Structures are given as C-alpha cells and as structure tokens.
Amino acid sequence: NTAPEAEQRDLMAQIIDVSIPPNMHPSVQDAMQYVISRSGYALCPPTTDHVNILFTRPLPSAQYKLGPMSLRNTLQVLAGPAWQVKVNEVTRDVCFVLRP
Template structure:
C-alpha cells in the first residue's frame, strides 16, 4: 500500500473521531444559566415522603397493588347486572330480595316499607344494569322513597319522602287582592250597587 494511501486510511478516521469528540465536549453559551432548585416549580421537585404501596408481580409485565377495590370496601358500590326471574305476580319486594341475594345486605323488616314492597314490579325493571347496587335499589324504589343503610347490621331500609303540606287557605287581605302582581284579583262591587 502506498504511504500516501496509508496516511489517508489512518488519518481520516482519526480526524473524524476527534471532531466528533470535540463536538460533544463543547457547551453553548445559552446553557450556562441553569435554573436553581428554588426556581423550579413545586411539581418538578421530588418528594421524599412517597407512600409505600405493596405490589405483587402478576405475569411478566403486570404489577398489582395489594389494596382492596372500592366495591370490596363499600359493598353498595359494587356493579351488578341483574335479570329478575319472570313471575306473573312479581313485586318490588321480590326484586329487592333477588338483587340483595349475594350482596351481603338484607332488607329490614319495616312496616312502613311494606307498602313499597307490595307494589307491582314494572316490566322496565325486569333487567337492570350494569349499575351500582345503591343505584339499582334506588331505581327499584322510585323517587318517593329514601334509602337508609345500617352498615353495622348490613340492612337496607326505605322510608317515604315527607309529603309537602300546602299552606292552609286563609283570608286574603285587601292589599293582596288588589296587587297588580296577583293573577287573580277579587272584585267587590261598590256599596251603592249592592241590593
């Protein structure tokens, strides 16, 4: 190999690698002002108070937290999809017993709620879900009933909404009868026109 070619063959890769290395070592003048720790936003700082969450490897790429799910802690948050067995005389009480069958709760024996339990079951309630258990019970009861839960006894009770009482009819004063804001005003003829 001629000496000029040998120099080119060795010198060219050497010069190229030195150029690359020197390019990596240079810093620009714009990077000289680095933000200090006090200038960083609070979200960028790392907290040393990280809470320990126990996990277990499940499969090759999956880690699962060892904490109970919300529906396991609050049983009324469990999601259910239910089909009530078709019966000719199905009532709301039968449907509620069926919904609560494996939920961990039971209906309370309240005399006032028996009126609700004896109501016929609408056809629209034969298949419900997916809904949370609380929403399913409220759907079956309807808007006239309040749901109350005794978590210690795991009982579900229903009470009737208080019915609003209309104000008693009272005598209207002359000022309210002649008010322009009233839609209905009383008209009394003058005394001369009375018989």
C-alpha cells in the first residue's frame, strides 16, 4: 500500500500515548510542550492573561498519563473544557482560545 496513513495526512490525528515524567513537576504548558515535541507543531506564545493562567497551572495528576488518543484530543484534554484548540496549518502553530 503506497497511500499515506491518516496521521501522516493530518498530523493532528497522530496517536499520542505518553507518560509525563512525575519528577518534572510540570505546568500545563510544560506538558503541552512535552506532548508536541516531535509532532511537527509548536505552541503559540501566551497572548492573553487567560492563556498565561492556563499555561502556568500545575498539571493535574490525572493527566500525567495520556493516550492513546489523537494529538488534537490530547491537547484539548490538557487545556480543559473552557478552551478551544486552534491550529494554524500553514505555520503549524497550536493556539488556545476561550470558548464563547
């Protein structure tokens, strides 16, 4: 089969199965960086106070083990229900905006 896999065509669909090292004592931003480190994407810098609050929160213990799930879902779980994942496919930046 010479067709590309779904996760090769849509990088946000790649399956993530990751354990965050507990000795990192990570923030949510640290965990997001860890998750996307080899994905081809980068996090947008925090552009609002709200995003800064999200990024500086400690990672909940329930989220030290994530997956298997898509990269998009993993980032959504890390951000929480108040946030929407926004992806710029041109620059491959991942940003977070408050849901209305």
